[in-house]
Amino acid sequence: MSFFRNMKTRLHQRYLTPLQKYRFLFEELVKRDFKRKYKGTVLGMGWSVLSPLLQLLVMRLIFTQFFGRDTPHYTSYLFCGLLIYHYFRESTVSGMSSLTANAGIFGKVNVPKYLFILSKNVSSLINFGLTLCVFFVFVAIDHIAFSWRFLALVYPVVCLIAFNIGVGMILSALFIFFRDTSYLYDIFTLLLRYMCAIFYRIDSFPEKVQRLFLINPVYCYIKYFRVVVVDGGMPSAAYHLLCAGYAAAVLVIGAVIYKKYNTRFMYYI
């Protein structure tokens, strides 16, 4: 009996206390990141929502002629791609600099470093939430009736959150070691953007090439959205596994890198 009680207090100290202990810090960090980002802008968070909207407008104007004619609900189709891609990019880019930007803090006070990445991710997640609301408005305008099926979108969003945190962890560690990571990542995301089939359809490619697109996790999440919203269907169970698999893999890699290099970050700041 006492063994179990010991065990329990041990577990309590080990796992629960840090969460409680750092909850306040986490809230304050989120607040700080938010205030810092939107300080001095009249529109505040509006900008972050406006940016994908403007891109949507531009793409809609330009690409409707080329790709839009045979794509049903082309606006929604575009918006799915932009929505997911933007969230991925914003979240990982801000996650990348989260360690270096806070080096002054964890170099002086002993706090868990992953808090900084998580806090940045919360900011981008809130932006994403807002854009998602706008997205549903556009979907309605695009004559797609609301369906309870849309609730399934929680699944790819949760996967995407985990995926983004994982990528953010990997990038932030890389960025501490190599300062040109940001430039290389810019090029990478540009490439990724075209690989996401944001504004074109992949039906015209041969079957094999279409499969290749699934190597890109971001495309997988986009496709999930499109299947549910635009095509009015549900992805297969295997597809669900694929989405979760990507997220879990990246998150584990990120966590392992973190665990391994955690103590070495100090030498680089």
Added chain:
Amino acid sequence: MAIIRATNVSVRYIKGDFKNIGLKEYVLRHVTGSYRTEEFWANRDISFSLERGDMLGIVGTNGAGKSTLLKTVAKILTPTTGKMTVHGSVAALLELASGFDGSLTVRENTYLRGAMLGYTRAFMDEKYDEIIAFAELSEFQDTMFRHLSSGMKSRLAFSIACLVQPDVLILDEVLSVGDGAFRRKSGDKMREILAGGVTGILVSHSVGQVRQMCNKILWLDHGEQVVFSDDVALCCGAYEEFLHTGERPRSMEDIERLAADFAVRTERERRAAAHKKANAVRREMTRRGSGKYLNEAIAIIRKYRPELLRTELLDAEEEEAGDESSPDADGGGMTPDTDGGTDEAVDV
């Protein structure tokens, strides 16, 4: 039970061109074989232990590894080898004013810093007014932090950090915060905290401060431990002698010898300074024609309290001073760089 126990703590740093190079550069240098890093030990085999209520003073010249050691105590750095165990909560006041965010207000920064130090929101709500009052920043609560003066910034940092009752308090050159009035106040606060049974570590370049506040001393030099001892006065003396001569002691006997040398040297210097001053006064009085009285006064002292003018340490100076004190030797022992000398030259 020891609150802090360091057992052969060593910290290795890497230096060389690994930092701030990009991935491209990193790969290129590896290919061309020009990638060089070297390791150095910022701390090597440091061992000490502190009980509850102890106050440890860490002394050492720049680059001795003091800050690195503090970082291992604060668990910011993990020792490369060896073990550092710390029981209880640690409040580290390392480079106070850093880690604040210039674009947030004083209020926001106060909460953020409180959160970093591990306080809860309820605690901060309760203590906020007290912190602001102590830092004397009541009118600036909603001012952007970057608009504060640097003194105000460190005052705020100090106030936040001091409002806890931590088990371990680390002070890195923080006792010289703010203007005179605040310094007095912060000194009082510090003593109050220390009286509360906290275990403290103080890093200071002022040996006087270490002498005054600490009951244990750790002396580091180039990352190595010279001595850990509870004979603070002895080690402080030896350390000051080391600062003067650069001779690093190898054993306890060396330390004792250095401390004795230091006592002799300071005594000599004190006497020399006193002589110089006395001479200056005497010269001034002689010039104004009242030297006669002074010499009479000296003669009286020499007769009735000779120990005030004579020590076995200062025979040479004593004789010199004796020469000078005779009326006819006026100005004879004067060194050309004294004020009196130049004055006289001008007069002539």
